[in-house]
Amino acid sequence: MYILIAPDKFRGSLEASEVCQSVTEGIRKAYPDAEIVSIPLADGGEGTTRILTEQSKGKFITAIVHDPLGRYIEAEYGISGDGSTAFIEMAAASGLNLLKPWEQNPLLTDTVGTGELIIHALNAGVKKIILGIGGSATTDAGFGMACALGYQFFDENNEPVIPNGENLVRIKSINTDKVDTRIKHTSIVVACDVTNPLYGESGAAFVYGPQKGADKATVSKLDQGLRNIAKVAAETFGGDISQAPGTGAAGGLGAGALWFLNAKLQEGVGIVMEETHIAAHVRKADLVITGEGKVDEQTLSGKVVKGLASLCQSNNVPLAVVCGTLMITPEEAAKAGITYALSVLNRPMSLQQAETEAYSLVRDATFHLVQLFFYKRHR
Structure with missing residues (x-):
């Protein structure tokens, strides 16, 4: 299995490269033999x-x-x-x-x-x-x-x-x-x-x-x-x-x-995707995992997640999104081309707690996501 990790940063807690590391750990726990490629992304702004x-x-x-x-x-x-x-x-x-x-x-x-x-x-x-x-x-x-x-x-x-x-x-x-x-x-x-x-x-x-x-x-x-x-x-x-x-x-x-x-x-985001040749990786992928701190209506109008969703949709590749705050409906996610979206928060907590524990929260949420994905794929 070929899994592409291509997230934006979680502002205030994790750089995009750190999100990649955390997601990788979660994948390895669930599916040790997966082939993983990590490409940190950005929307053209800071970083x-x-x-x-x-x-x-x-x-x-x-x-x-x-x-x-x-x-x-x-x-x-x-x-x-x-x-x-x-x-x-x-x-x-x-x-x-x-x-x-x-x-x-x-x-x-x-x-x-x-x-x-x-x-x-x-x-x-x-x-x-x-x-x-x-x-x-x-x-x-x-x-x-x-x-x-x-x-x-x-x-x-x-x-x-x-x-x-x-x-x-x-x-x-x-x-x-x-x-x-x-x-x-x-x-x-x-x-x-x-x-x-x-x-x-x-x-x-x-x-x-x-x-x-x-x-x-x-x-x-x-x-x-x-x-x-x-x-x-x-x-x-x-x-x-x-x-x-x-x-x-x-x-x-x-x-x-x-x-x-x-x-x-x-x-x-188009520039970043072009420069990182991400389309070629998407075409080979069995699953793409992306994410950012907050997924909301703004996310669906030109940011990293939307750019990837369009690319995955045109190549019939499932896209999973992990985030801190999830503020879109299932209908909005489906329309945007997002296969699966989840918040990494596993219990009530303050913003400070969420930022402090972001790495482990992303890792654990990815573990459950990948387990579910491969269970459904192979049952």
Whole structure:
């Protein structure tokens, strides 16, 4: 029997790799002779770079870059084992997690460090970059990133504009003469799971600005700035992409990736599954086991479990889901392509208890799951 283990993390308790270990132990108890393959997954957000780097037998690189407020920091990214692909999370250089609460102000932050990570990867000789854009501290539409890549931005007096959210409204022209030409010859894919446009009530400033420290006046100013850079970029590059789904991601970095990197926006879980070649493993599997901390309606609209369910359904392979909290009905599970779903909780307990005991809970639940599966299969 060939069993594929492909879970997301259980946030707050287990990394995806730890879930794999726990599930493996449960399988071995129930079916010692099973052939087991483990592929930790992620949805394109936090932890994706580590998973893709490790799955490709790659290495981690440390670069000195600028944080969202222009201070030097060390930021890490990954390079695949064959050296062809870089895995970058913009949060490593431009993330909200790098700032103290009182430092959070998207008028003052920028994405220069993200651009510097891209340059560092290009210097390492990569031909492809996978860029995760979750967790940003910025609302600069990739203005800072573009500056690091050689784009020049000028105001109405033809004076250079310093990159940050506040200065978006001052941009009157964009010069591309000094842009790093390697960008044109590099395939860049952006993990983007939101569908917000660049500006407006559903845009980057109004929806995500308050999470980054913006009050109402700041949100309004940022939105004006995003409208302005969209206008100038449309004049510079031709065509207005500001209302395209995902352009409002990461403070408008979704739009910036299209303008300045000629990137492709793609659903995060799809990127991870493609890079880990998981479809080939699913086709060979007798059973696929996945899981995450909470399975709810959001899970069924684009996360790891849904992505795997679709893949398993098309290959007629049963999919079992283990989770901490199960909040979907049997009908919803069946419609999504989930064969069997169970919570690992075996008694009433607090969240703290569940997180502390997560490893053993997942292991024991897997044991019972696999016993049942093979009993039904062989009776």
